[in-house]
Amino acid sequence: MSETAAIPHGLPMERDAGPFDPPRQITRLREARPVSPLVFPDGHQGWLVTGYDAVRQLLADTRFSSRQDLGIVHVPYETPGMPAATEPSPQVPGLFVAMDPPDHTRLRRKLTGAFTVRRMKQLEEHIVEITERQLDEMARLAPPVDLVKEFALPVPSLVICELLGVPYEDRENFQVNSAKFLVKDQPLDEKMAAYGAMTTYLAELVMRKRAEPGEDILSDLARHDDLTIEELTGIAFLLLLAGHETTANMLALGTFALLEHPEQLAELRAAPDLLPDAVEELMRYLSVADIFYRYATEDIELGGETIGKGSTVIVSLLAANHDPQRFDHPDTLDIHRKARGHLSFGHGIHQCLGQQLARIEMRAGFDGLLRRFPTLQLAIPADEVKLRTDMNIYGVHELPVTWTETAR
Numbered sequence: 022m023s024e025t026a027a028i029p030h031g032l033p034m035e036r037d038a039g040p041f042d043p044p045r046q047i048t049r050l051r052e053a054r055p056v057s058p059l060v061f062p063d064g065h066q067g068w069l070v071t072g073y074d075a076v077r078q079l080l081a082d083t084r085f086s087s088r089q090d091l092g093i094v095h096v097p098y099e100t101p102g103m104p105a106a107t108e109p110s111p112q113v114p115g116l117f118v119a120m121d122p123p124d125h126t127r128l129r130r131k132l133t134g135a136f137t138v139r140r141m142k143q144l145e146e147h148i149v150e151i152t153e154r155q156l157d158e159m160a161r162l163a164p165p166v167d168l169v170k171e172f173a174l175p176v177p178s179l180v181i182c183e184l185l186g187v188p189y190e191d192r193e194n195f196q197v198n199s200a201k202f203l204v205k206d207q208p209l210d211e212k213m214a215a216y217g218a219m220t221t222y223l224a225e226l227v228m229r230k231r232a233e234p235g236e237d238i239l240s241d242l243a244r245h246d247d248l249t250i251e252e253l254t255g256i257a258f259l260l261l262l263a264g265h266e267t268t269a270n271m272l273a274l275g276t277f278a279l280l281e282h283p284e285q286l287a288e289l290r291a292a293p294d295l296l297p298d299a300v301e302e303l304m305r306y307l308s309v310a311d312i313f314y315r316y317a318t319e320d321i322e323l324g325g326e327t328i329g330k331g332s333t334v335i336v337s338l339l340a341a342n343h344d345p346q347r348f349d350h351p352d353t354l355d356i357h358r359k360a361r362g363h364l365s366f367g368h369g370i371h372q373c374l375g376q377q378l379a380r381i382e383m384r385a386g387f388d389g390l391l392r393r394f395p396t397l398q399l400a401i402p403a404d405e406v407k408l409r410t411d412m413n414i415y416g417v418h419e420l421p422v423t424w425t426e427t428a429r
């Protein structure tokens with residue numbers, strides 16, 4: 022490995038190569054040293070992994086603990102006020118994305134039945150209905166409109182609310198708080214306040230479900246006597262957060278990316294059967310859930326480097342998905358590419374539980390949007406679109422769009 026690559030101080034985040042490409046420093050680092058030391062803002066040294074093979078290997082290796090990563094919310098080093106961790110963080114009940122086996126296994130197992138490919142296929146028709154209804158509403162508005170507000174956020178929120186049995190009327194609570202929660206530089210006390218507001222609400226909800234179960238995933242879980250209210254609340258929090266912010270940003274950023282690649286957009290419109298591959302490629306190309314944390318529980322060899330026991334390790338899924346050793350011309354969006362094998366849903370035991378659901382939502386979403394709005398275009402210059410570089414899930418804050426005609 023080259024020892025000459027400069028060790029970065031802090032995680033390079035600036036999208037200086039364009040809204041869809043990895044930061045230049047990340048690309049350079051991946052070429053020079055795909056498993057690289059990184060100096061964290063508090064001065065301690067950890068690691069940053071950017072090469073595809075190394076990221077995949079790391080995610081498959083449970084000696085890299087997940088108890089460093091409060092779900093998709095990054096604690097400890099990006100949160101001002103958080104002390105440096107010298108051992109795995111304490112577990113938050115129910116938040117199994119940040120647990121290791123056997124705790125992770127015990128909780129995830131209770132949910133696998135609810136998210137099988139078969140169960141999701143059965144839901145497909147209903148998800149299409151939800152999507153089309155939302156598009157009906159958008160079509161009634163006078164453009165320009167914000168696509169995030171009118172389409173990309175409501176569709177996954179409606180779907181996950183219905184699946185979990187969370188009243189959609191209460192979305193203000195979880196949309197506002199989860200957005201606050203995902204701001205990178207949010208001081209710890211504000212993050213905790215947002216977390217507190219969401220979990221207070223969800224604890225009451227799961228208690229009601231335990232008393233009077235209905236026909237939804239949280240009720241099914243509440244029927245398990247061996248899950249505590251704290252665990253049920255943590256699971257509800259994880260599913261709700263993971264279930265709407267990620268897909269919403271894929272729909273909005275994906276639309277932006279397609280509008281910026283008009284020839285591919287035209288092809289997709291002409292041949293909608295290209296959509297499943299296009300969705301995989303958009304997942305790879307955009308990697309909206311980019312940064313994840315792990316913690317080395319022993320000395321581990323990775324990519325020719327030794328990661329010392331106790332090190333914090335950051336993986337960049339975006340960097341891995343743009344690795345030219347795995348994907349030809351990785352910085353090019355190519356809807357004909359067979360992009361399966363991308364790491365955008367993670368890999369190993371924590372691989373995304375909701376991936377089939379997310380795929381169905383994205384296929385229904387892009388299909389409906391492109392069909393119903395054949396003249397869709399940006400309502401502002403592309404370089405004025407507000408990118409979510411300040412958030413833990415990448416995407417756009419708003420996407421003003423316009424059109425001249427709609428179709429059924």
Ligand code: HEM
Nearest residue numbers: 117118263264267268271310365366367371373374375379
């Ligand atoms: C885990 C991405 C949609 C629920 C993950 C992980 C990634 C990811 C990268 C792995 C985290 C890790 O290894 O630490 C995405 C993306 C989505 C999406 C990009 C949308 C395009 C969803 C949806 C749900 C969901 C719709 C709905 C329930 C979860 C859960 C986990 C997870 C529960 C934790 C799994 C575990 O720890 O065993 N997701 N996700 N995700 N995702 Fe998703």
